[in-house]
Amino acid sequence: MAHPVIVGVDDPASAGDAVDWAADEAQLRGVRLHLVHAWLWEPHQAPESLDAQALRRAGERVLSVMAQRAADRHPGLEISTGVVDSSARAALLALSGAAGPLVMGARGSGGFPGLLVGSTTLHVAAHAASPVVVVRGLGGGAMAVGGGGRSGVVVGVDGREPSPGLLTFAFETARRRSLPLTALHTWSYPLALGPEHALPPVYEAGNVEAEEDRLLAGVLSDWRERYPDVPTSGQLVRSGPAKHLVDLSRTHRLVVVGRHGEPHGPVARLGSVSQAVVHHAHCPVVVVPVG
Structure with a gap:
């Protein structure tokens, strides 16, 4: 049931x-x-x-x-x-x-x-x-089914460890509401750990970005096959995800974020990204437990 x-x-x-x-x-x-x-x-x-x-x-x-x-x-x-x-x-x-x-x-x-x-x-x-x-x-128009002048669903995605539960919720919601879906994946330069580590001292932004783009494309390819009726696009941004998810919330109907970790206080399981999005988003936010 x-x-x-x-x-x-x-x-x-x-x-x-x-x-x-x-x-x-x-x-x-x-x-x-x-x-x-x-x-x-x-x-x-x-x-x-x-x-x-x-x-x-x-x-x-x-x-x-x-x-x-x-x-x-x-x-x-x-x-x-x-x-x-x-x-x-x-x-x-x-x-x-x-x-x-x-x-x-x-x-x-x-x-x-x-x-x-x-x-x-x-x-x-x-x-x-x-x-x-x-x-x-926000008033009925921003949340009503099929209305409000806003676009679709946006979901924050970790291209290296995508959560099936998070993506399932986002895609199912987009399909039920006949909305497009945007997957946001952010990246930054790898940390240089010191001379004893085998990381190169210089990173080419284009190379790093191309690799991140391949990661996101690979994730979305699988989900596009599962949900061919959901128009899906990826968005790759260098820097932290919270600001960009909040910015996208101005023009989207729903933001979907994950919640990780174990509780260590009243809001610890939200994490900095999901907590910031819940606080500052301009549309409804879904917090999905993913681990």
Whole structure:
């Protein structure tokens, strides 16, 4: 049985765009949309007194409003809702194993308006078992299926160690939404390790770039065969990927990045590239666990 698309709902003002994106994705996948609201505060945020019943009722009202919004957007879409007696972090992480994917707004409950991305969103993106879609409020046109004047999907690719899970998510999303896909691979000069190592002292930029181009072309050749209906292009850039992915987010509908490593703090698993893209992108970002 296919996993539902799950979206975390805080309040209508901050959750509307995330619900819209999630409803579109559920409709395209042909699966249920599940809206969840966690009413318990994080321990360090909790007021001195809480009216549990009032908080639950408020959560139920928010879910009702957002469920109706999704139903109006896609009549006939199967929709379920749930109020969870937990904090947002704990609830969403517990649900992430059965989500495909998990969708969140950029700013969570208890955050400050000036912050680019809330701590709850970053924590969940860093630790969830499923891909996490972070949707910044951009208005319906930027995220609506087939609309918004933006181009397709862009994915950050490591030409030397391409992740099958990352590329599968990117290509499947592009195919479902009938969008082109751009794979960004960045390169830099190899590090000279010292006189005891057998690396040449001078690198020809053209030679290094040509080798990187061959790596990317080889990766994309395999995936073009698997997804012949997805128009695919590669983009090779010298320097770090974060800035270029953020730049591409201005003109693309979705950015897909990977998440590596083991947790060593609240956002350590995101890595510098994915964390920067989540913070600064101008379109929705998907963080895919790849190892």
